[in-house]
Amino acid sequence: MRQYFGRKLLIYALTFFVAVTVNWMIPRFMPGDPVASMVARARISDPEAVAAMQQYYSNLFGFDQPILAQYFNFWGALFAGNFGISIWAYPLPVADVIMDAVPYSLGLLIPSILLSWFVGNWAGALAARRKILDNTVLPVGYVLTAMPYMWIAILLCWGFGVVFQVLPVAGGYSFAMQPNLSWEFVGSLFQHWLLPFVSLFLVALGGWAIGMRNMIIYELEADYSNYLAALGAPHRLIRRYAFRNAVLPQITGLALQLGVLVAGALVTEIVFSYPGLGSLILKAIQNQDFFLLQGTFLFIVLGVLIANFVIDVVYVIVDPRTRAGMTGATT
């Protein structure tokens, strides 16, 4: 088990290292003078801000220094929690801007990922049981997984927000309110949260349902299922075993899908102008705010790595084989 976690952590450390390096390299490898073009592209009219920007970029990139020193400085700044100054939200530091947005993104992602995983697996297991259900779950599942996240968000937004006008279509809470701890505000938060949540939930649901259905059918054909059936064990027992064995790869699948789910959340937030990381990215791109963009990138990578590790821990708890001292999972 120690080896299992050791290997995982090595991969995550390496991944983080690669991500930071990519982040550092890209501005340097793109043609042209990054500082000039960044400041020029940044749509800031305040001359004081422009000067500060120029100064800041030059210092941070440190082009007068040898390339290796630039690289180490970059890491140093990173560990000091310094992601730079946001242009879009000048003069706020990028880290602060991101920290304001993170709770909204997590509030969307965690419930929709977990709920879609549970409901999807349940629906898939049910589909594997009855032909009639199979004939509905399967096509619906395929349509849902094939839908671009932003399109289902747009349809929901249009249907519930514009045509029926039952739910708000933009923001994290009512524009007329200031964040505070009242029922009214929480209610507003919930109303604004509902549609983006549902749209993320729906798309993810299809994939889990199809995955579970296929896995469980595979498990029901497995040797141990056949052996139990030959010894006259009731379907109930066989299905219980099959379900348990089919859930394990679905947990690994959750880790593999994280990137896609996060990407889905980003575009969904954009549709609903939900104040999470997705909207930040849009703002960053529209305002050529590269520090904000790069900071968000690192945060997303870090978040995905942490989530991966959590899933690894869960897997060890759920799969008895890894606990018994063997490497059951081969990720």
Next chain:
Amino acid sequence: MTTTDPITAITAPDPGTPPVTVRREALYFAVRNGKLLLGAGIVAIFLLIGIIGPFLVDRPPMEYVGQPMMPPDGEYWLGTTTFGQDVLAQFVHGVRNAFVVGLLAGGLAALIGMVIGFVAGYRGGLVDEILNMLTNVVLVIPTLAVLLIINAYLGIRSVGMQALFIGLTSWPWVARAIRAQTFSLRSRDFVDLARLSGVRTGKIILREIAPNMSSYLFMTFILLFGSSILIASSLDFIGLGPTDGVSLGVMLNHANQWSALHLGMWWWFVPPGAAITAIVGALYVANVGLDEVFNPKLREL
């Protein structure tokens, strides 16, 4: 196996069914598989739209050609945008670009995944260890986030460039799956025979191992094709689409940006999303059908 096996000793060993028969057999089941026919049919329709559509609708997709905000009518079948662009013209060009992205990105990812998977699985040892580590790292990094950074710094973005980067980031699961399969194939007799007779590694992979996995490789490509279209559309929607053309994702981006939802201009945002869903969904369904065709165990149930 250490057993003496008189049965295999007495029946003149059959050197495998000749490939022609296998192919004919696959075709036999292919034309009888509803899922495959449905999926392939839908993909074919959109492919046709993408190929000949731009010639039939000769209005330039980005020009302001008509009255703004016109709902669909006889002249503009899918209406016009807030600026009076022809939605149908954008749509047919967008469908074409979806196929271009899918083909290039899916093809590239399949190619990289195959090469890495084959080499890692066949060579084993340290080479495998390093390639496996690389695969795992790329697998864990959120693809879209990387693409965001890269594309944001690219001043001019083309469909080909987008496909290139999508291809470069979406190969890991393919490499992993192919590595596992190669691993099991490399100890088979016919591979041993080739190795003992001094055939070079590259040739063994190309001649002995790859053909045995050809159906699997093809299905992998189809899945990559679909997922590439989805990734590209997300990038486009965030505003990092091609700067030199239109795509289905760019249409959604514009519709969202210029308040098509609030203005109720459904003809602007429904068709592009529906097209992506239909193409990708049809690819997935066709893939399930193909699986049943190539996998005898599935088709007889």
Next chain:
Amino acid sequence: MTLSVQDLRVYYRTLRGDVKALDGVSFDVADGEILGLAGESGCGKTTLGKALIRMDGRMKLVGGQVELDGENLPIGDTVKMNPFRFTEVSIIPQYSMSAMNPTRKIGRMVRELLDSRGVTVDTDELHRRLDLVELSRDVLTKYPLELSGGMKQRMVMVISTLLNPSLLIADEITSALDVSTQKAVVTTLKGFRELGFVKSMIFITHDISLTNQLADTIMVMYAGKLAEKAPADTIVNRARHPYTQLLISSLPEVGVRYAEKKLTGIPGNPPSLLNPPVGCRFQDRCPLAFDKCREEPPAVEVEKDHFVACWKA
């Protein structure tokens, strides 16, 4: 008479039509008898084994009767068959290595299996049988993954015979084992019979030499039909069916230098069972074939307990 099979016909449904995997097979297995079932892959021996306990979704019963201990076995009805499984008919599958649920400790799996059949576990008896096959009692607290191949094989043998079935089907259980382990398995199976864990047994294998060590009677099948059935040494020394003769003569013999005696195979392949030829199914490969072989040869008892389906026998 433990088992009596009359004119059993089991077909496989495929998109191209029915594959006649078992096409009219009749035989008996007596109390305490071990029947070795031999033949090439695809001759129907595994189909026969499966048909007697649990048919898979593609198999269908077309005709025939099976009686066990004087009682009719409803093999075509998977629900009605269920009470007989495990208690009356049991199987040691050819996939012993993967027959146990990988995510359950073995002891718990056995308990849940027995509970589901309404039987309580007799722990002492279970331990006694583990001792018998030289398995430590710890295996019950382990996952299948923690056992070696041979241990898994023995564990499955214990599980399958736990309820003392009348008939045990052992389906190709030795084909993945090395020679010494094969011997051990054969000895264990014999011991199971001596101790009364099983009344009679059908031992399916493609390895005639191994069958000979265990079986009282050997039945050779070809292309879905019985070719020859006789006491073991009759089959080995005085086979009458040309197919059996070729099968025996192709066996490697101890002490023979193969440089001097070439190992000969039987040329050709078994016929397609989608549209089997009329008459004897071995006629195309048979060195003795003559006109009469276009008619189907019945299985005739040429001497006591020696059945042959051949016009030349």
